[in-house]
Amino acid sequence: MRLLHTSDWHLGRSFHREDMLGAQARFVDHLVETVRAESVDAVLVSGDLYDRALPPVDAVALCDDALKRLAAEKVQVVVISGNHDSAQRLGFGSGLMDAAGVHLRADPQRVGEPVLLADGTAVYGIPYLEPEVVRTRWDLPERGHTAALTEAMRRVRDDLKNRDAPRSVVLAHAFVTGGEASDSERDISVGGVASVPMSVFDGVDYVALGHLHGRQRMSETVRYSGSPLAYSFSEEHQVKGAWLVDLQDKAHAEFVEAPVPRRAARIKGRLDGLLTEERYAAYEDHWLQVTLTDDDRPAGAMDRLRKRFPHTLALAFEPESATADDRSRTERIRDRSDLEIAYDFVKEVRGAPADEAERDLLHEAFESCRQAEAAR
Structure with a gap:
């Protein structure tokens, strides 16, 4: 059984006002090509299909096109809602879509109902669980993400006990302790606690995580695929793509890189040096965040920078002579x-x-x- 684990498409999102819909469409093309070339049996999308609860019309059209094309490839598609999605809107029509092989899991009450693949593998979709909402609905004794996911996994394990499934897979949208965040994820902390221990997911063969935008291997069987595109400059060194997972005696995964429309980077220095030094030539086609260190703010800095670096998107000033906190705003608010x-x-x-x-x-x-x- 071969799975393709992806997440955090954030359809409709821009990058510092740059429209990303074209790049997202190229990712969908790549996804369908990978499904075809690698004989994928099921595609797992671990949340944040959209960037906001009310996505723009073009983003909805692209999502519709992606799901129709995947269904046409005769693969099973399992999608969970993330913290950026509207669970009710994403889950609309899920009962009808099941018949087409597209399984939308946005209702917490269905976490113990698996999607069964051709060989009997049980795939459980755990949508993003808003702790205060499910605490009341499930009568949980404690607040927080750990309590919510612990109860969800209890329901998964209870179902597995009564099912002769050769393998089990869980999709979840959460911040697992030890994961490395970037600047483009929305904070999901409750009472100051956002993370859940990896042990919450013990007992299944593979856990396909979403929420963090960098690919990460928490263990051999617990992984983040990351987002298919960079949505912040903190992701400049990340490799984007999806995990191709083979479920045999144990899960084996290899990473399939996605096409990158334009690399993102951060550069820093005095304006004259940035405009003349050869070492910066490699960045001329990048999306850039530029930090100028001149003691005095140069006049017309953005226009001058864009003559050499036409895709400069963000500009900051941090004079070398300044004695104040020289961290960027992003760094100051990161934690x-x-x-x-x-x-x-x-x-x-x-x-x-x-x-x-x-x-x-x-x-x-x-x-x-x-x-x-x-x-x-």
């Missing part, structure tokens, strides 16, 4: 939750930190927004 960033914003614009009542109000607002989005 901070949305709530902590909001606290910092209040302090910056008002000159005084939020008091306890204001902090409680901000926390309530974030939780309300999170639950409202999950319920869409």
